[in-house]
Amino acid sequence: MDFGELKEALASQAYAQIADICDHLMLQVAAEGVAFQEEWPYTIHLLGHIYADDINSARFLWKSIPSSVKESQPEVVAAWKIGQHLWTRDYAAVHEAIHGFDWSQEVKGLVASFAEQYTKRMFRLLSSAYSTISLQDAALFLGMSEDDAANYVLQQGWDVDPPSRMLTVKQQQVVMDQKLDPSKLQRLTEYVFQLEH
């Protein structure tokens, strides 16, 4: 089993590609009839799916892992725990699962990168979904202590009301490109031509 491509992706932090690389490799190895289950890097494979926010694929992968591997490799189980909480949308528990395990050297970078990405994603969700939210809940969602959470959101422009421990959300203004270019004119001409014939 040639894990060269996978190792490269891990080293260059191209984490978004890991799921595809693993899927592709698994099908190839299976087609050759090799019994790969005991040596397969299930942890990395699961985390790859989780990083790409493809929890469906992570679930199916978990179902296909033989129980002998599940029993002998606690890291695989720990990686799945993250996926499981993402599946049930237990937002706070995801953070607990991330920090509650001593990850091996190989996957530390991947887990850390995912944790950062997840916190950012949670923050964006909170910004778009809440107009006010309690500090306690925000801290749970962001996986930080209440003080850290308060500092984090203050930096992003939110308001903190200390007595009630309520945060007022500032809507994130997302700037979207609105410029048009001349090639659009060509396309519009094509459409009109098509419609008249």
Add this chain to the structure above:
Amino acid sequence: MGSLENLVTQIQGLSGSIEDIAHLHNILRLADESLHSESSALSAVLDQVDPAKHSLGYLYILEAFTSGPVSKEQALTLVPILARFINCCDAQQIRLAHDKFVSVCKRFKDHVLLIESPLRGVSPMRTAVRKLQTTSEHLTTIHPDFLLLCLLSKSYKIGLSVLEDDIFDVDQPRDLFLYCYYGGMICIGQKRFRKALELLHNVVTAPMNVINAIAVEAYKKYILVSLIHYGQFSTSLPKYASSAAQRNLKNFCQPYIELATTYSSGKIAELEAYVLTNREKFDNDKNLGLVKQVVSSMYKHNIQRLTQTYLTLSLQDIANTVQLGSPKEAEMHVLQMIQDGEIFATINQKDGMVRFLEDPEQYKTCQMIEHIDSSIQRIMTLSRKLNAMDEQMSFDPLYLTKVGRERQRFDFDDFDTVPQKFPI
């Protein structure tokens, strides 16, 4: 024995150019019967022929070699041979013996299932599909076999990648039934409900003289996915569905139709009670998981309905209307719906209120323009294809004879030489 050696020499010699291969094909067709009768001697012969260069010859020998029932041990040895052939065979050559290649692939699928490792067959079958197809719009007879292996090995993503291709050419209409049914199941597994509905709709409305079991099972799933995705279901099939389907499908899917009726009442307790009483039926059809998804989708649709009546609503009121346990539960539901883009709202924890908003999309961004552009391009291509098909059909002899028979003897225009009205 001598004839077999002769055959091998001819295969090795005549696999060079296109004319040679056509000549070889004729020889092979004539030799087919004798190949089948000497199947025991064939394994030695296989070693002398190269699957990559002499694909056509190898195919004929392989097909004769693998015909007949096999045991599990035999399957174990055959699977790698078949996989190797599929991976390195020459696509041009094997397309000449289309049916033989299909038989070999179907046997490969059967053997892979016999040794209980469907995952082994996924990658070779994908290769087989790509080699047999003339274009990516071509549906071959082995497409459904590939999807079946994807389903059994839970390799949904790769199945989905093949499903993304639009199909315009079908080898055999019956392939379409299984392809769309399995395809629908794969989309359900990846929660692509809209695409699943499209595929299942194709099964249900496909031309059929008599109801078949695939259409019945597809209809059951169609009802369930319709409820999950749209929150409603209508029993009337479109006009272009076959009369057999329109008359009979409902009769085989009674529990599901009743589930849809109960769903439309909007009452979670009633729905859950109905599911409990009929649990066994749904379980036997292996649809229980999907039915559970239907039940949990009701909260979502009930909340969505609220947005049409209210501008703001308290979390407590949402919980009461939708029959959730507590305002916190309601808050979590609303949050999840916001995350999935199913609703536009902001939650105000301080007052315990939710404010429903309009879709902020203004359709002005470059990204949206690209999206609309590509949709227009797709429809233009489709429109051109339809025009081409229409033209082709209008000079099809069968069509013309039918239209000719039904035409009236004298057209109205034959009598009228003077226009009745003068436009001013």
